Amino acid sequence: MKEDILKLLGEVLPQIDFTCSDTLVDDGILDSISIVTLVSELSMEYGITFDLDQLEPKNLNSIDAIVETVKSLL
Amino acid sequence: MVFSSGVFLFLFFPVTVIIYYSPLCRTLSIKNLWLLFVSLGFYAWGEPVYILLMLLSICVNYALGIWVSGCPKTKKGKGIVAAACVYNLSMLFIFKYLPWIAGMIAPQGENPLPLALPIGISFYTFQALSYVVDVYRGKEKAQRNIFNAGLYIAFFPQLIAGPIVRYGTVSRQLLERKHSFSLFSKGAWRFLIGLSKKLLLANQLAVIAELSFAREPSERSVVFAWAGALAFMLQIYFDFSGYSDMAIGLGKMFGFDFLENFNYPYISKSITEYWRRWHISLGEWFRDYLYYPLSLGPAVRLRKRLMGVVGRKTSGILSSVFVLFVVWMSTGIWHGANWTFVVWGFIQFVFIVWEQYRKPLKNKKAGAVLGFFSTFLVVLCTKVIFNADSLGAAIGYYASMLHLSGNHFMDSYGNYWIGQYKVFLAAGLLFAFPVMEGIGAWLERRSRKALQGWHGLQTLAMLCLFALDVCYAVGGGYNPFIYFNF
Incomplete structure (x- = not known):
């Protein structure tokens, strides 16, 4: 799943290297617009619905955290 | 008060x-x-x-x-x-x-x-x-x-x-x-910085801005129009960030810790970055209470409807643009009931959308330099419409800036006032950037003694500022903060 998500995010947010940091949100690499793009794509791909709580930085700070968040919503 | x-x-x-x-x-x-x-x-x-x-x-x-x-x-x-x-x-x-x-x-x-x-x-x-x-x-x-x-x-x-x-x-x-002398003095220091920004810079820059904005388009020289726009850009920064400094400082004096509201917005290399540095608490409010909820609800539904018609990629772009439009129009109208703020909000929206979908320059250094200067120019120009009383007045001002209002390029009126206030314009430009922090960091790397001397100099400067602030506060008239109107 991690590879699939990385491939998907690479297509919609090519400017962001999701493997480079464990503090993607905290460091401002992922800003609010990128977060919404990411969430929108993952929602479409996996048919999941994100809640506002899932937009907390700890859920999106790294590719592993993103994968875990998606898994928890499946 | x-x-x-x-x-x-x-x-x-x-x-x-x-x-x-x-x-x-x-x-x-x-x-x-x-x-x-x-x-x-x-x-x-x-x-x-x-x-x-x-x-x-x-x-x-x-x-x-x-x-x-x-x-x-x-x-x-x-x-x-x-x-x-x-x-x-x-x-x-x-x-x-x-x-x-x-x-x-x-x-x-x-x-x-x-x-x-x-x-x-x-x-x-x-x-x-x-x-x-x-x-x-x-x-x-x-x-x-x-x-x-x-x-x-x-x-x-x-x-x-x-x-x-x-x-x-x-x-x-x-x-x-907790209350402590240390926290109180930190708060007082911060308050003093804010007070100085307001009294010594914002109120002085306001003179140039007001004189320039009050002139008829044909009587406002090109140079004075640009100086007025720059003066207002600096005035509103020192006015509003000065107020925030005073609020944060006062909070500390009573034991409260508020979050920062400004982070040198004029060093931004894009409008998107600018909005992460300017009036941070408002940007975060709109993000958490409008942008995210709209993106997770209505935007997803809109995208699902559009997907069958325009495809996955385009539907994603359109739904995202729709939400940004709502957010930025709301941000614009929040600032005031006037068409100028509606148009101003729309301009922010256009630039932010454009920045999302443009292709960045391959040369990152050139991109950063270009980004800085273009953002500075866009912010300066959009401050004109922000400060204008009406759309007509804004158009007249832009005409003066572009030498299209039958105005002179330079005139004695504008030159006189620029000459009178050039020190404040220069000081405003200097302190709108993190120069002091830069000097402190540079000295820290070089010599501990020099750094101590720098801190001593800053304390002395603050004492002088305090004396000056008192003089201006006693002698000055009523100068409300710009954001009082919002």
Whole structure:
């Protein structure tokens, strides 16, 4: 799943290297617009619905955290 | 009451501090009560009638907070949040936008609804609304003590012009906070920086800006038009960030820790970055209470509908653009009931969307340099429409800047005033960038002794600034902060 998500995010947010940091949100690499793009794509791909709580930085700070968040919503 | 006025500096503030730290305010609850009392007095000083509106806002939001705490994240809770939105936003609508709409409908020259705008209503309304929403979301517990709830909404340092403080930032501090000489002196230092920004820079730059904006387009030289726009760009930064510095400093003096509201916005390399550095508390408010909820709900539904028609990629772009449009138009109109703010918000929207979908330059250094200068230019030009009284006045101003209004390139009037205030323009440009921090960091790397000397010099400079501030505060007229109008 991690590879699939990385491939998907690479297509919609090519400017962001999701493997480079464990503090993607905290460091401002992922800003609010990128977060919404990411969430929108993952929602479409996996048919999941994100809640506002899932937009907390700890859920999106790294590719592993993103994968875990998606898994928890499946 | 204005922080930079003599009444505040030499009467209100000393009395508040002396009693706050006196044996009369032994416990934290008495201290909070005292702060609430003086905050209401502070507001009533300028708004003797609208204080009732403020008290009503405290009572309604306090009650809604308690009510919604019994049913967070439920359908009933959603209904209570909707009620909070209706109440708070209708207050804002009635006092801020209805007179404007009525004025547009009424025959020319008539003012059918002469309602004055209650000072700070845009700030305390947003603050109160965020409190109810956060309780509904389960992020915060409801405040059971109405005086503490009142203090959160009405605390005088941030009451009039922000920062828009989230309840989560101060909820614990309302119940337990530490006071120390060190914290107090840090707060006083910060307050002094803000006061100096306002009195020594913003108020001086305002002279150039006001003179330039007041001239007829044909009588405003190109150079004076650009100088006026630059002066206003610097004025509004020092005015508003100065106010935020004073609010943060005052908060510290009473043991509160507010979040930063500015981070050198004019060094930004894009409009998107600029909005992460300018009026941070407003940007974050719109993000958390409008942008994210719209993106997770209506935007997803819109995308699903569009996907079959325009495909996956385009539907993603269109739904994202739709949400950004709503957010930026709301941000624009939040600043004031005038078409100038609607257009200003639309311009921000256009640049932010463009930045999302443009291709970045391959040469990153060149991209950064180009980004910095183009952002500076865009911000400078959009400040013109922000400050203009009407769209017509803004167009006239742009015509002067572009040498299209039959104006001279230079004239003696403009040159005289630029000459008079060139020191303030230069100082404004210097301090709008992190020069002092840069010098401190450079010295830290080179020599500890030099750094100590630099700190000593800064202390001396602050003492001089204090003396100058006192002179300006005593001698100056009434100079309200720009954001008081919002």
